[in-house]
Amino acid sequence: MPGVASRPSTSEDWERVIGVNLTATFKCTRTALGVMRSQESGVIVNVASQAGVRVQPNMAHYSASKAAVLQFTKSVALEYAPTIRCNSITPGLIETGLVRQAWTEYAEQVGITFEEARAQRLRVIPLQRFQTAKNVSDGVLFLASKEACTITGTNLDVSAGELIPR
Numbered sequence: 001m002p003g004v005a006s007r008p009s010t011s012e013d014w015e016r017v018i019g020v021n022l023t024a025t026f027k028c029t030r031t032a033l034g035v036m037r038s039q040e041s042g043v044i045v046n047v048a049s050q051a052g053v054r055v056q057p058n059m060a061h062y063s064a065s066k067a068a069v070l071q072f073t074k075s076v077a078l079e080y081a082p083t084i085r086c087n088s089i090t091p092g093l094i095e096t097g098l099v100r101q102a103w104t105e106y107a108e109q110v111g112i113t114f115e116e117a118r119a120q121r122l123r124v125i126p127l128q129r130f131q132t133a134k135n136v137s138d139g140v141l142f143l144a145s146k147e148a149c150t151i152t153g154t155n156l157d158v159s160a161g162e163l164i165p166r
Helices: 011-039 060-080 097-110 114-123 133-144
Strands: 042-047 084-091 155-158
Touching: 011 042, 011 060, 011 084, 042 060, 042 133, 060 084, 084 133, 097 114, 133 155
Parallel strands: 042 084, 084 155
Antiparallel strands: none
């Protein structure tokens, strides 16, 4: 099944994806660090992607931007420890309108129904379920909590097992 993001066809496509995913992460982190450094505490949780961990076709610009977010997170964690923690979260597939559109297009291309395309995708997820925004927010809340006070520079995989190497 093709990736949700399309191939970068121009330098503008590349710059837009890098800007949204990496530059915005940098700017938000920089702003948050200004406050956190003055109070000598804080937690940053960046949102990465499975595409930053596992290479996928037709998503070079997106994969590169999210892999960079993972490395940026580790760098921030090292630079601002011990008073500020920085982690990332890798969400599993969330069934959004954009994802449903990609499944519809894929189904039409290969001559199957939307339901069959959806079921194909679900079969590769070990826990056999898509993620929800709540699953992701629960992971973020955990990383920001006192229970995670010794966790920094780490990526939390909230993908229902999809990133387990096979």
